[in-house]
Amino acid sequence: MSVRALIADDEPLLRGGLARMLAQAWPDLQIIAEARNGREAVAAFEQLRPEVCFLDVQMPGINGIEAARQIGQRAHLVFVTAFSEYAVQAFDRGALDYLVKPVELARLQDTVARLRDRLQHSTPILDRTALLDELEARLRPGYSRPYLRWLNASLGGTVQVIDCQRIDYLRSDEKYTRVVWRRADGGIEQSLVRMALKELLAQLDPDVFVQVHRSAAVNRHAIDRIERHDNETATVHLRASDETLPMSRSFIGQFRQM
Missing domain, CATH: 3.40.50.2300 (Response regulator)
Incomplete structure (x- = not known):
């Protein structure tokens, strides 16, 4: 044809x-x-x-x-x-x-x-x-958009549909973003989203997702504790794994009350 x-x-x-x-x-x-x-x-x-x-x-x-x-x-x-x-x-x-x-x-x-x-x-x-x-x-100026509830991410040769509530944290991966999320059975997965971290964060609920480093952001519900250091930086410890995220001094102010 x-x-x-x-x-x-x-x-x-x-x-x-x-x-x-x-x-x-x-x-x-x-x-x-x-x-x-x-x-x-x-x-x-x-x-x-x-x-x-x-x-x-x-x-x-x-x-x-x-x-x-x-x-x-x-x-x-x-x-x-x-x-x-x-x-x-x-x-x-x-x-x-x-x-x-x-x-x-x-x-x-x-x-x-x-x-x-x-x-x-x-x-x-x-x-x-x-x-x-x-x-x-x-596309009209002033349009009030809802925050993303689902993400389409690459997982091997397939596209994985991720519930944003299951995301633990996000990290920059060159011009894309690596998303770490929990399956329904509690297992941890990593997927790649074809969007820069800054652009993706602008579409996520800021009451839930907070940037802690220029290359990392975390779901507040996934945080176990934040360990402060003498140089005004910190380390973010997660509930579901032994992994940690760095927190730079530029972003530590949003946790001053701790």
Whole structure:
């Protein structure tokens, strides 16, 4: 089956980069049009009717969300966005998909696999109106977002869904974050989240998770005790294991009452 696609982004380098990555991830996909904004994207769609549209969320004039409204249920849509994964995670439900800039090949390959499966099985395209309304609200300045309850993390060759309440602590692992969490049977697991510690902490409840070092954060419920040192640093001892975490002087102030 020959599949045709449209790419819309106001930055030529990003359009070209996505096209090259798609050539690698989906060699038989035909990119039949590129657009600089939502208006051009809608016009190209009406003329050429591609099966798949990759739409940047923020474009001048008509943005990606409005373009998606006009395209409706006539094509499979993928949003490409510079917003954090939190902003669009609610749309990874089958009706819409998304890629976070900078686009990673592994994530693109996952998206391509889903698209090919839907096209192969002629999966009906659902009405996206409510999802687009929610996306627009989430991206609006001043939106008050709930804290994360679940994390998707790499565990070997699978994706592990983690209840945030079961996380004991988090540590930076280059540009990602290593999450240490407890299974229902009490066993300890470690998984890798494709997000920097700073970005992940901003999405977790600050009443539960507290940063203790530039490279570490801990669930308050997982702390057994904190041992102060003469140099104004400390060591965090955990309840469920013999592991400890360093606490630097920059963060010790939040435990002054101890």
